[in-house]
Amino acid sequence: MSIKMIINLSILFLCVILTSAEKGDGYCDLKEKTCDGDFLNEKFIIYDVNPPEGFNLRRDVYMRFAIMLSEARQHHKNWMLILPPWYSLYHWQTTQSDFPLPWSNFFDVKSLKKFAPVVELHEVFSKIESNIFTIDRLYVLQNYPDAFENGEFRDKWEIGGNCDYDGTFWGYNNVTVKETVCVKYQGRISNLWELISLNPTDKFVMFAHGEIPLHDQYGTKTFWDCRKSMKFNKNLINTAKKYISEYFNCNSKICTTYVSVHWRRRDFARSRKKDVPSIKGTVKQIDNAIKNYNPQIVNIFIASDGQNSELIKLEKQLSDIGYKVHFYLPTQSELDKFKDGGVAIIDQIICSHAAYFIGTYESTFTFRIQEEREILGFESSTTFNRLCPDKGRCEAPSKWKIVN
Ligand code: GFB
Numbered sequence: 001m002s003i004k005m006i007i008n009l010s011i012l013f014l015c016v017i018l019t020s021a022e023k024g025d026g027y028c029d030l031k032e033k034t035c036d037g038d039f040l041n042e043k044f045i046i047y048d049v050n051p052p053e054g055f056n057l058r059r060d061v062y063m064r065f066a067i068m069l070s071e072a073r074q075h076h077k078n079w080m081l082i083l084p085p086w087y088s089l090y091h092w093q094t095t096q097s098d099f100p101l102p103w104s105n106f107f108d109v110k111s112l113k114k115f116a117p118v119v120e121l122h123e124v125f126s127k128i129e130s131n132i133f134t135i136d137r138l139y140v141l142q143n144y145p146d147a148f149e150n151g152e153f154r155d156k157w158e159i160g161g162n163c164d165y166d167g168t169f170w171g172y173n174n175v176t177v178k179e180t181v182c183v184k185y186q187g188r189i190s191n192l193w194e195l196i197s198l199n200p201t202d203k204f205v206m207f208a209h210g211e212i213p214l215h216d217q218y219g220t221k222t223f224w225d226c227r228k229s230m231k232f233n234k235n236l237i238n239t240a241k242k243y244i245s246e247y248f249n250c251n252s253k254i255c256t257t258y259v260s261v262h263w264r265r266r267d268f269a270r271s272r273k274k275d276v277p278s279i280k281g282t283v284k285q286i287d288n289a290i291k292n293y294n295p296q297i298v299n300i301f302i303a304s305d306g307q308n309s310e311l312i313k314l315e316k317q318l319s320d321i322g323y324k325v326h327f328y329l330p331t332q333s334e335l336d337k338f339k340d341g342g343v344a345i346i347d348q349i350i351c352s353h354a355a356y357f358i359g360t361y362e363s364t365f366t367f368r369i370q371e372e373r374e375i376l377g378f379e380s381s382t383t384f385n386r387l388c389p390d391k392g393r394c395e396a397p398s399k400w401k402i403v404n
Pocket of ligand 1: 052053054055056057058091092262263264265267268271303304305340341343344345347362363364365366
């Protein structure tokens with residue numbers, strides 16, 4: 001073998017070593033920028049949320065865990081987040097799925113994996129040897145009865161007391177728990193590591209009431225990086241884009257041809273009467289907003305969970321003063337395919353691209369649209385607008401602007 005050949009082979013060998021080192025130990029493929037765990041050496045966290053909470057509040061809970069796990073990776077902790085499937089949500093009243101829905105129905109999981117080490121529960125099932133999925137420890141988190149002890153809110157946790165798990169293990173009947181621990185908990189999510197470290201041999205750890213721990217920091221660059229990674233499933237995006245193109249003749253990210261409104265009703269209208277307007281009040285406010293923003297606009301897109309009877313009245317009153325009102329009405333096959341959750345996302349995407357958006361005060365459904373618009377690059381003045389009650393105070397919505 002010539003010296004030249006030896007040098008060439010050595011270079012080739014070095015390249016192979018470097019490529020596998022770059023790929024890491026089974027976790028983040030740096031070239032692909034995705035995170036796939038090495039199952040045997042990984043440990044896993046899964047969580048559940050207070051059963052009545054809706055989809056968009058749950059998205060925020062996901063972000064708290066995803067950021068916690070992403071930051072842990074940077075400190076060489078080998079923990080992954082199992083994505084808790086979507087099952088039997090209170091607000092999904094048209095099409096309840098008989099089985100738990102994976103995150104890929106709604107999100108681009110590859111994109112989630114670029115930010116945090118996440119895995120779908122069905123992927124975990126396919127890797128464990130038994131038909132039964134055994135969680136080593138279930139921590140049932142509970143609020144302290146008094147959050148402001150001596151007038152002060154501070155981070156704390158305490159094991160003890162009585163508690164019950166009030167969930168359904170995401171609709172699966174092959175999930176069991178070795179030990180359940182009740183924990184009063186208050187404050188930032190990263191303190192969960194203190195709890196986890198009490199039992200260092202646990203491989204599968206679950207938290208019930210995952211909505212109780214709070215973001216360590218809200219609105220930072222890391223928060224927004226995580227938020228940006230929550231891209232929707234491509235079929236949902238394409239359906240929304242097609243609708244926007246067909247009805248509003250817009251094929252760009254930032255449309256100029258329509259105004260959108262999120263009109264949250266049902267339980268929200270009942271439990272927050274002082275924050276939402278009547279139908280007449282809604283019409284008046286939309287009309288005023290369009291006159292102030294751009295009187296040329298005639299197309300209004302309404303996203304709503306309202307009753308048909310209310311929507312018909314709203315449509316009639318807006319049409320009577322010259323507007324063209326649009327709702328996204330899925331075909332039966334779209335409804336079967338996307339389910340209520342997907343239809344709601346299509347509503348959100350259509351709202352996100354409108355020239356001007358008016359939302360419902362303190363609805364997380366509205367918050368997620370506002371975030372999307374920040375990511376798309378809209379002027380904040382076209383985004384942080386709300387419907388006010390007919391009478392009384394109307395506090396301005398908080399403006400959470402993007403940090404890039
Ligand atoms: O998403 P979410 O947490 O927002 O829950 P809020 C509301 C759910 O209602 C959505 C449906 O996830 C949808 O399933 N929904 C609401 C809509 N608005 C629309 C809409 O414009 N279009 C479609 N297609 N569906 C909180 C809940 O809801 O409200 C709490 O998380 C509680 O559990 C509270 O119910 C009163 O933040 O608006």
